[in-house]
Amino acid sequence: MSKGQVTGIEDFDWGGLGKHDEAYTAEQKIELEAAYGITVNSISAHEVIEGSIVVKTKREVVVNIGYKSEGVISISEFRYDPELKEGDKIEVYVENPEDKSGQLVLSHQKARALTAWNKVNTALEDEIIIKGFVKCRTKGGLIVDVFGIEAFLPGSQIDVKPIRDYDIYVGKTMEFKVVKINQEFKNVVVSHKALIEAELELQKKEIIGKLEKGQVLEGTVKNVTSYGVFIDLGGVDGLIHITDLSWGRINHPEEIVTLDQKLNVVILDFDDDKKRIALGLKQLEAHPWDSLDEGLKVGDKVEGKVVVLADYGAFIEIAPGVEGLIHVSEMSWSQHLRSAQDFLTVGDTVNAEVLTLDREERKMSLGIKQLVEDPWAKVGDKYAVDTKHKATVRNFTNFGIFVELEEGIDGLIHISDLSWNKKIKHPSEFATLGQEMEVVVLEIDAENRKLSLGHKQLEENPWDVFETVFTEGSTHEATVVAKQDKGFLINTMEYGVEAFIPKNHSVKEDGSTIAVEEKLPFMIIEFNKDSKKIIASFTKTFKAEVEGEKKTTGGNKGNTKSAVKKLNAAQEKSTLGDLDALAKLKSTMEGK
Secondary structure: OOOOOOOOOOOOOHHHOOOOOOOOOHHHHHHHHHHHHHHOOOOOOOEEEEEEEEEEOOOEEEEEOOOOOOEEEEHHHHOOOOOOOOOOEEEEEEEEOOOOOOOEEEEHHHHHHHHHHHHHHHHHHHOOEEEEEEEEEEOOEEEEEEOOEEEEEEHHHOOOOOOOOHHHHOOOEEEEEEEEEEOOOOEEEEEOHHHHHHHHHHHHHHHHHHOOOOOEEEEEEEEEOOOEEEEEOOOOEEEEEHHHOOOOOOOOHHHOOOOOOEEEEEEEEEOOOOOOEEEEOHHHOOOHHHHOOOOOOOOOEEEEEEEEEEOOEEEEEEEOOEEEEEEHHHOOOOOOOOOHHHOOOOOOEEEEEEEEEEOOOOEEEEEOHHHOOOHHHHHHHHOOOOOEEEEEEEEEEOOEEEEEEEOOEEEEEEHHHOOOOOOOOOHHHOOOOOOEEEEEEEEEEOOOOEEEEEOHHHOOOOHHHHHHHOOOOOEEEEEEEEEEOOEEEEEEOOOOOEEEEEHHHOEOOOOOEOOOOOEEEEEEEEEEOOOOEEEEEOHHHHHHHHHHHHHHHHHOOOOHHHHHHHHHHHHHOOOHHHHHHHHHHHHHHHHO
């Protein structure tokens, strides 16, 4: 070996370099490696294995899978189950046993995705309850993460009671039951309601078995309708009808209760299967009639509010749950028919007098007209016989017109007292409803509350005059106004009064009959003032001359022809002597 040359040691132990008293022999190293190999699992990439949570922080989860190093997974992969804690077992997917930095790379989300479909199918078949994370809201329900799969939770399957706000469930972890799977489209439908129903069914059987009439239970307002309130008694539903909510009248149950309100109710009734349960709320309080003032009596004045209106009357609430009826006949002294709506409206505050009071039957009748003086008490002073007044037409009958002189004072104008000369078939021909007309008081019957009135009496009776004008045998010009079965009606032009022409008195000289709108002379053959009847004749007007001539010739013992000849001969002579002869003839005829 040359000077300065260095030679190596052939059996130098490089493994023991820098170690002091810790060096192992070759045999010891083999033993140690074998022991270490037993404690470390043999894993490979893309494998799903079970691990244990070692550490959980706000950002990450450290998982031990029995490998030489531990894996770190982001906390976001565990949102579906925020209750996970150290020591819990989970499934992980080995992405890489060792990355460039020698770190084990795991994924919990991928492990769930790979095993999710099998788990979902198993959960459906075996009715296993699973957990899921509500991710977001969607149309008609919610999207739930179960085993890494997005499942649909319909709104109707969230709870047994109607849900008004779906958003309150977003971000929550809940238990579910798989109710439907579409294998073709990989759709999963879950239900939370099914779990509640199963639990409630057990509670329901227990509650129903103990139900008794009169029993008081606590319940929660589940639903409010216009006709009543549904109460959840802990899995069993009962109904409080609107009439059993309050002793007083209410328009809608919302005036008494609100959704989700807890209250005590009493069981009123139920069917044989106890599926329909009638509940009461007002029955837990004493009836208002029992606490009504004992001093209240007939004749007392009370104040109340109109709560119900009907045609026949109004119900007045004088205290919560205590009502009295004011019949429409007790609202006004007026006798003609009207409805309660003409006097009152719902919500009005009125003063009334107690007319009847039955505490046992819990009934009371009231009146408001009694608070004002009865107008009939002094009717004779204000509406004396023969006094004239103005009245309003209120009603028609076949026999007359009912008019109102003032509120409560009605009177009747008989059809015969409407006009002296008009023939009226029905009073509605003479006036209209609501019309104001003048009347005169004919008769008073205060005891029976009746007034007899007249309208024609405001004028002088024209038939007193007609009696002197339309004497029997007198002739007047008139117009034919109508044709009837038994004759014609005429109207005299001068006085405007109608007369009747019988058929046998309507024949003209040529054999024809008179016609409507013809103006002709007529002779009065009958006049009756009491029945206001005038009968006239047209035929008499031209037959009168002939009958007169017959009477004249009969007195001179000659016939008609000879009398006519003499008259014609006398008219042809123009001497003064001839005129004297005619004058003598006239005197003779008049004398006869």
